[in-house]
Amino acid sequence: MTSPPSGPRSGEPDAPAAAPGEAGGGAGEVSQLTNPLGGNTLWLTQTPSLSLWRGEVGLGDWLRLEGRDGFVLELPLDRAQAAVEPLRVGRLKAGMPLAPNLQSELFVSSQAARLRHDGVRWWLERRRECHEQVPTVVGARALGPGEEAPLVHGTFVQVGRARGTLVDRRYAVRSVPAGAVDEATGLLGRVGFEQEVAGAVGLGRRGSLIVLVAPAHATSAPDGYSPWVRATMALHARWPRLPVLHQEGLTALLASDESGVASELAGQAGQVVRASGVSGFAVGHWPLGDDGARELELALYAAQSALAAGSVEAPLSLRRGLAAGRRRQRHAPRH
Numbered sequence: 254m255t256s257p258p259s260g261p262r263s264g265e266p267d268a269p270a271a272a273p274g275e276a277g278g279g280a281g282e283v284s285q286l287t288n289p290l291g292g293n294t295l296w297l298t299q300t301p302s303l304s305l306w307r308g309e310v311g312l313g314d315w316l317r318l319e320g321r322d323g324f325v326l327e328l329p330l331d332r333a334q335a336a337v338e339p340l341r342v343g344r345l346k347a348g349m350p351l352a353p354n355l356q357s358e359l360f361v362s363s364q365a366a367r368l369r370h371d372g373v374r375w376w377l378e379r380r381r382e383c384h385e386q387v388p389t390v391v392g393a394r395a396l397g398p399g400e401e402a403p404l405v406h407g408t409f410v411q412v413g414r415a416r417g418t419l420v421d422r423r424y425a426v427r428s429v430p431a432g433a434v435d436e437a438t439g440l441l442g443r444v445g446f447e448q449e450v451a452g453a454v455g456l457g458r459r460g461s462l463i464v465l466v467a468p469a470h471a472t473s474a475p476d477g478y479s480p481w482v483r484a485t486m487a488l489h490a491r492w493p494r495l496p497v498l499h500q501e502g503l504t505a506l507l508a509s510d511e512s513g514v515a516s517e518l519a520g521q522a523g524q525v526v527r528a529s530g531v532s533g534f535a536v537g538h539w540p541l542g543d544d545g546a547r548e549l550e551l552a553l554y555a556a557q558s559a560l561a562a563g564s565v566e567a568p569l570s571l572r573r574g575l576a577a578g579r580r581r582q583r584h585a586p587r588h
Contacts, residue, residue: 303452305433305445307425309493314375316368316410317427318359318417327420328355332370339367339378342412361413362387373478373486374439375404375419377412387413405439435499438482440489446498447546449507454545460508461515461538462549463522464556464571467502468533484529491525503553515540519568527566535560537569551575 318326334340334354343353346363353363360366364382366389368375378401379389388395390411391402404410406421407429420427421439433445441449453460465488467481485504489497495512498505508518515538523536537559539552555571 303455304425304449305429306423306441306449306496308423308495310422312422314422315420316355316417317420318357318415320359326357326359326417328357330355330368330370330375335368335370335375336372339369342366342368342377344413357415359413359415365389365412371476373482376401377404377410403436405436406434437478438485438499440485440497440499443498443500446496446505446507447549449496450541450549451545453507453509454541454543454548459510459541460512461510461518461540462552463506463508463515463519463538464536464552465504465522465526466535466556466560467504467531468560468565469502480529480531484526484531487525487529488522491521503556505549505553516568516570523566523568533565535565535569536567537571539571 314330314332316328316330318328320326330340340354341351341364342355342360343363343365344358344360345352345356349363353360355368362380362383364380365387366380366383367378369378370376377389377391377396379396379398381398383389383398385398388411390396390409391404392409394402396402404419406419406424407427408419410417410419418427421434423439424434430444430448432442433448434440435442450462465484481502481504482499485497485499488504488506492506492508492512496507498507506518506522508515512518519536519538523534526534526536535556537552537556539548539555542548552571555575558575559569559571
């Protein structure tokens with residue numbers, strides 16, 4: 254474990270402090286986010302932010318562990334490496350042929366667990382070699398030998414005596430409200446996306462919602478991910494910085510005016526979804542107004558109505574479509 258950095262001597266200038274968790278190094282290195290001050294501990298805290306999402310900015314994920322005596326360890330996770338070969342999690346033991354990628358005495362077992370990334374989410378597996386008295390827990394679920402469970406931002410993890418959470422660095426803050434993260438993709442859930450929309454409206458930013466609704470016949474693939482989930486991840490890869498909502502059968506992006514013309518973005522989003530092998534979906538755009546929550550609700554309703562009416566794949570102005578639908582309802586004959 255890295256020793257806490259000592260404070261500056263009297264008369265010496267303060268050295269620039271590194272941002273928490275931004276220290277360089279390969280997998281397995283540890284940074285301790287405390288600093289001694291007059292015999293006490295000064296905790297480095299985060300500044301509250303209106304936005305939960307910052308997107309792909311070239312930062313890696315972390316497994317953040319908290320010890321009983323107050324110290325914090327952040328173990329960096331390499332997605333690219335974990336996609337090829339799972340990361341070994343355990344206590345370093347003399348004579349091991351392969352040392353753990355993520356090392357800590359808190360893991361207790363030298364062969365405690367493995368972490369892999371499938372291109373969408375992290376997965377933690379309890380190794381069969383792990384001693385039966387060494388707990389491995391994901392969320393509220395205790396894993397048996399050979400079992401694995403998915404991790405998204407903020408998921409609780411326990412391996413041995415190590416307790417902590419997964420930190421997905423696409424998020425600007427470690428702690429997020431319940432429902433802010435979509436469990437199926439690790440992207441924004443409804444609560445998180447609503448907060449992004451409300452933040453954009455509150456700051457007076459102009460932009461649009463790009464909304465896509467899946468056809469009813471979308472099914473799951475052998476890898477457990479439906480074609481719609483794969484299409485949503487393709488949209489995220491195309492616009493890695495934009496906030497992306499995923500919920501059952503529905504995807505939305507929050508685009509600023511700087512991102513491009515809304516109708517063109519909707520058309521490009523439709524092309525990405527078609528290239529992912531999905532057809533028969535609805536896609537449209539909705540300009541942001543002054544009421545973020547209501548704007549989102551209306552945009553989603555308009556897109557679902559467009560799909561039900563058979564308007565598929567061609568990008569639509571959802572606001573105009575909703576207004577036209579209301580006019581038809583007013584003038585429809587009543588029986």
